[in-house]
Amino acid sequence: MGELRLMKGNEAIAEAAIRSGVDAYYGYPITPQSEILEYLMSEEPYKRTGMVVLQAESEIASVNMVYGAGAGGKKAMTTSSSPGISLMQEGLSYIAGAEIPCLIVNVVRGGPGLGTIQPSQSDYFQTTKGGGHGDYRLIALAPASVQEMSDFVKLGFELAFKYRNPVMLQADGVIGQMMEKVELFDQMPRLTDQEIIAKYPWATTGKPKSRERNIITSLDLEALKQEEFNLHLQRKYKEVTENETRYELVNCEDAEYLLVAYGSSARISLKTVQLAREKGLKVGLVRPITLWPFPSKIISELADKVKGMLCVEMSAGQMIEDVILATLGKTKVLHYGRLGGVIPSPDEVLVALETQIIGGK
Template sequence: MAEEVVLMKGNEAIAHAAIRCGADGYFGYPITPQSEVLETLAELKPWETTGMVVLQAESEVAAINMVYGGAGSGKMVMTSSSSPGVSLKQEGISYLAGAELPCLIVNVMRGGPGLGTIQPSQADYFQTVKGGGHGDYKLIALAPASVQEMADFVALGFELAFKYRNPAIILADGVIGQMMEKVVLPAQKPRRTEAEIIEQCPWAATGKAKDRKPNIITSLELKPEAMEINNLRFQAKYREIEENEVRFE
């Protein structure tokens, strides 16, 4: 089968790759310099082909909580934004990490602090690698160096997120989001069936079955000793990810 090579922006590559890797849903809100992710998905209309849901939420806060809902049911869901918008999502990202829900977040960085500029920046590095929101959590961070890696890291981000039940983030910047390069797009994969989701995600809220206890999706733990056990388990998971998955040059 011949490779499919196209010329496109990094933001557009994210959108095409999301559809092709079998994503179930995208929930986002426009902000420069990443708006083309949402715009491209709206233009491609994957709900008519793969059944993928694409929704412009009323705010960044709404978008990340829609991701929480979709991830809680075992779906492959994602969002994208740029620096100030990602800051608005941080509480939801912390909740996702605390509930151990897999999802994909894309940050196409712009300059700050504050409202800053719409020009490219890489200033969200510390926010990303130190967690970002409240609590001792970490994200699986993938930093693309090309438009090709923007496309490649969508499937990889989902794979790692589900492997470790942890949010993953593609930490891009305005340059890669906006510049155009040749990209080899991945082959189209089918979305998982409900039966496959139940098999792969036995923890998910997919409807109570007779043969298991109810699945409860929450990051709340009122017993301090239980919360301590949770945090120790989280830190052990982060060490495992660091030992097995670091792939930088």
């Protein structure tokens, strides 16, 4: 068993970054995730593992620093919250276009604009539908516990390098700020420069005479070549969808009604399932773990068996669009959510389920 610690979600991300053998963290302060940069600065991982930690002048600079290090085959990451993630969209589009592996963490707060520092899930569209320009996808992981904040840093880098694709870890202010028991994984070594050259032949590590120069770019001015490159991306995204779709099912075997929720909303909905079961209602929970690729297939299969689904989100209803696309009218799908940083209670979710789905027409 690994080392057990009581930690904030944000601290778990920082510690997991060091233990994953990350080479560089570049970040800029923003509530509710500044503890990540603070933790790393006080831990001095450059003494522990040689990991670089640098406070950048903006989120725009942070994400471009990640671009530079990632293009060199290094494990690089940044973290921010919603307004800062908006500033990074240009960089994310370039990173996706240049196929640079890296990890971006969004500890989501309420918007739009400066919004609030309170937790929210209103960045689902931005994470899963683009955000930046062009036909690209981020692999998006949604942790629902402090344990997963730690585990998904490691998983995120595995997926990023496996597919040469940016990975977004989309948490929210609840998971970032709450404390839970975490089992930390053991320290992984950072790769040496020679290991990087052997493992990532595409990386810009300096051109020896033995190979052609490596170029990291998202530019190709010839339309037919750019189309071919885009088709290559789409083939990759298809492969990711087939191999990496992750979800959790709770009490779905005999369920007549389903809650669909991720992140903090899934934790709340888990309690709602328990309350419903105590009342004799056959309710289950589908928790998407990857927001992209979305677990459409299982939701479609479950839609054949149940009488209705309630999507619980701390937003005006964003993930529900993917649930509706997955179910294609096979069952009733409605939304329940609180906005602007308000967190729903398990009881109010149960009331919504009973009135809108079970008792509703």
